[in-house]
Amino acid sequence: MSIETVVPTKVRYINAEWKDRDETPRIGSKESRRENTAYQNVNIYDARPRIIDDEIGLEKTGFTLSENVTSCPDFRNEEAIRKVYLPEMLALIRKLTGASAAYHYGFLVRTEKPIDFNDGYARFVHCDYNIERIQSMSHDVLRQNEVEPQNNEMYAWYNTWQPFDNPAVNNPLAFIDATTLPREDVIDYYYTGRNRDSLVAAPVYNPDHRWCYFPEMTTDEVVVLKQMDQRPNTVMYCPHTSFDNSSAIENTPPRRSIETRILAVFQ
Template identity: 35%
Template structure:
């Protein structure tokens, strides 16, 4: 296993940690005002132990022939390919796609570019309230005679070429106490529930999977209503200092999943 690298990531700025109000981040200027940069050590995740319910992430293989510029093929083929793999990784009784996003490499576009700060895409304060409101919005039908717990995940797969620049860095959930995680509002897409961002503290562990290939899928947790499991996996894109200066921009597809677990 290779030695750790030093990378720069952005945490929530101290004035917002524990504040009665949460910051709003919807463009690069707001992000710069609400976050602060730190240098951290990032481990190579290959060859280490990890899991969705412990560290909050996992890596698995998946070959696909989908043309990711064809939205209809993504919906008709790619989702169907991934659904049984997501079910196998999580042990869920039911899995549902909520939405997806293909990033073609535009770092200047705040919404379509690469995440510039550590975050989770769901707030942690009211996991059941958030989940049930989203079930209603998405018109998801579950067996009314059964009770469920829920968890939300991302799958993230490189498109067209290996990842050399702007890979994802993941915070090991076992190293991030719940009190280190705060709320913020992601406002670039209008009215949106609060999301999560961490305060800086010593002891956080960072992991990435260098040079991910197009047949690899990184899966990480966004929110879990079940106790005694990783509640989320905070993450960010980062500039890999070991990548060549002319490394091409990362291209990737991310799919958001809601998983239901019968009690």
């Protein structure tokens, strides 16, 4: 077995008290995040050796690493992203999952200079969606693409995450290995950023969660994360967050990344 390296750090989890309360927390600002989450000490393991050992995969751990030498000329140009990068990601999802079709649900560029809280690096452990909404969200996306949903279809949602300009050394993305995530650890919360009130999900802290990341991801590498999946006997969620990387060398260039959200259709 390959040797793993580890980064000790702390990440914000949603407060465990919410697991037993009748109300549902709402998070969409620095203030509400501070009120409803708390730091927990964790170890984050280098997942690259586990690729060599064939222990990583969307239906094993809920995440995987792939190559994408992008042809997108400028990640600050929305037209270039839509015309060049999004088709690359749709093709990647179809290739990795065997989906019969894939549709994008938008993208987000994150840099060291966010416009507001919601554009900054994600600073607490979360899932982007909630399995209770998968049918309605999937049908909405299909109809936006002038496609009528079919009764024999099943849906899964994925995120892709890729650095640009520089390798991702500072504030990299970390994810919980799905084999260590009991379903009962995941609770509901409402995301209220950007004037929304969307039902999503997040796990409460469990010391058995195994945290992973891919150190120094290059601009030719992309992480794919499972966000929600209604198919039986599959990984449902892959909670994730950015973290302060204590192993980063001082004055390393800032992280800049693009993430996409994609619906995959299976028949």
